[in-house]
Amino acid sequence: MTFVINLGLALLGGPLLAGVVRKMVKARVHSRQGPPIIQPFYDLFKLLGKEDLESSPSLVLRYAPMVALAAILAAALLTPMGLRPPLGGYGDMIVFAYFITIAAVMIILAGLVSASPYSMMGAGREIMLHLAVEPVLIICLVIAAIKSGSLLMWDMAAWNYVHGLSINTPSMIIGGVALLLALQAQLGKIPFDIVEAETEIMGGPLIELSGPKLALFEWAFFARQIVYASVLAAIFIPWGTGFALPWNIAAHLLKITVIIVLVGLIDVVNPRLRVDQAMAYFFGVIVVALVGMVLALLGT
């Protein structure tokens, strides 16, 4: 059953929550009506139904979207979403980090083989951003691993539920804050939507993609939101993890909804940063996360 919950949340909950943010947050701040909440599904299905064009005769471009979505779904199966993750016993945070990186590498490869100056630039920006943001996630997970004494993400969530967040464990609090600060970029939202930056580089790595290929990438991005939000919600916000079924799932849903709405809100009230400005910001966040890790090593 946990397979169904995790995959369902990633595949269906991702687009649905994106639709909620567009309608309830973005459109409201814009003083607009906004599209229907299930618009992301209409968009995905429409794209999936279109002719599958090969913009360049490259195997990479053909399989990158599938591999990206598959990697995100595999990561979703390792992520606690209210319950013990279905593949939780088979893979730890290191496997998780690899899957996340595979998805990012697929975006970079798609950009590099597209042979457009914009996609090249987008790929270059993705490399820089990924190298700056990914360490934050890993350092935060290492903090939880040190505290819980386990590399399994479910053990980290369970440890934090049992011990709770308190002044006595500042390292977990710092880790949570650092992850929250990095989430905006991990989800590709403004002010860090630098990779796609429609008005600068016209969608960056995705510029040559259309139809089903674009749909799969878009779907992977929607699912990615759920995965990242779930890591933050399950491991660093322990409330609700120990509730009885179905309340633990409900609590998790509530938490990720709040996180994604918050991300959406930041998205609409900010302009986009330049890549060098974003890098400067993430060096700050990495320093914060490292402070957390040192505290964890010191036993607090």
Next chain:
Amino acid sequence: MNAQQLGQNIEDRFGPDVIDWNVLGPDQLYVTITPESLVEVAEYLYQDQGCRYVINGGTDRRQQRDAFLITHFFAQDEEKIYIAVHTEVEADDPQVDSITPVVPAANWSERETRDMVGVVAVGHPDPRRLVLADDWPEDLYPLRTDVAHDIKPPPAEGVAPERLEPPEGASVVPIGPFFPVLEEPAYFRVFVEGEMVVGADYRGFYNHRGIEKLGCSVLTYNQIPFIAERICGICGYVHSCSYCQTVERAAGIEIPERAEYIRTIVLELERVQSHLLWLGIAAHIIGFDTVLMQTWRMREPLMWLCERITGNRKSYGMNLVGGVRRDIKPEIYDDIRSVIDKIGAEWQELAGAIPGDSTLMARVRGTGILTTETARGLGAAGPTARGSGLAIDVRVDHPYAAYDRLEVTKCVHDSCDNLARVLVRVEETLDAIKILHQALDDMPDGPIMAEIDEELPAGRQAMSAVEAPRGEVFHWVLTGTENRPERWRVRAPTYANLQNVPPMLAGNALADVPISIGSYDPCFSCTERMEVVDVNSGQVRVYTEEEFRAEYDQPGDE
């Protein structure tokens, strides 16, 4: 000093080279000089007299004088004078010395004159084609009187614009001809070293509609205002105003005072709507769509108001030579006040949030630097010039309509960056609302149209300018027979401002290029493509047609 004295100074200095000079009113000077002295006179005006270069125009006068008339226009803003420097060039040897080496701002317009009239500027540093399409025949000059207005040369194959070579080691990133933030086709080739821009090249004029030709060949005096208004879709009213003022001036027509106030009010309403539109687009460029949505929401009641006043949301069609076509009824004065007051209050709130928004400030402060020297040298206009510390504003320097009776503030900032250009427009919008209030309060009663009984005399000329939202709009008319001008020359502000883009882009990150271009509020339809080159890797990632075909026309591997 007035026009009379300046004319005398030029005659004293250049003696026999000055063939003739005369003045129109206190503020317009027309000098005819020999072709040999052109460069010296231009240098004298630009360097010694502190004049600003406006534009160059060429007129085919082979029928009347067996010559081409080349005219360089200058403005002396402190003394409130416009100067036209005429030179006659023999019809069988159509070339004249280029003044671009001494007056850099003449670069584009000398090329345009070569394209359109066929008078070559000898010694021009960059004599590439500017305006005409790449497949236009070499020896066909559209503005010559023996070329029909509707001529269609056969399209040619395999033509391409002459491109500037990127600096050693730089690569090219193309922006355009179609690009999300460019509302109209324009092709910039940006030369980059890594993410750093080191230069740029521009090719535009993809939408050249030959409006000047139409005005001098098929339209009549009173049809032109409507075409002139369609030069621009956002600030078209400035063109019809400027044109009408020019013809009125040439023919000596005094327009009723009420008409002057109505023109002023519509001009200022247009400025407010244009600045609101611009702020939205500028925010969209840096990904701040909330500001786009909110400014355009604020703008909408103003569009409805303009429709009530003029009958149209845009392209008002209000002007005729001699006055305006519709009166503003006193019943709607209060409605105008309430609409602009609401915009003023909301605008102030929005403007107040700008300095506190650190992300926004990070994008606009210190980016897109256009130095005061470059701005003056390349003849920047409007908010672009005022954001670089040049205190020029036609409304104050060369008052027209009712502006001499109203209090207008020049909004000037000297930080020369994108932020300065934002702040200039923010303040200007608030100032425009003040001007609107004054104009509504002071508006006199009376007729709105001057009686014109006689036909307009031929052979007269006048210049007139209007401060458009984007800068100075300049028109010159030489009256002709058959109820139409012999020559009508238009300069839109973006024509001057676009020439400032390449020097301004250099030294910026590529990510700042769109917002920097956007900060000019470019209006390509007024004026009429960008390529980015990587300098460090030395690769020009721009494919020739053959390479592109080779890459993409391969049969699929199925």
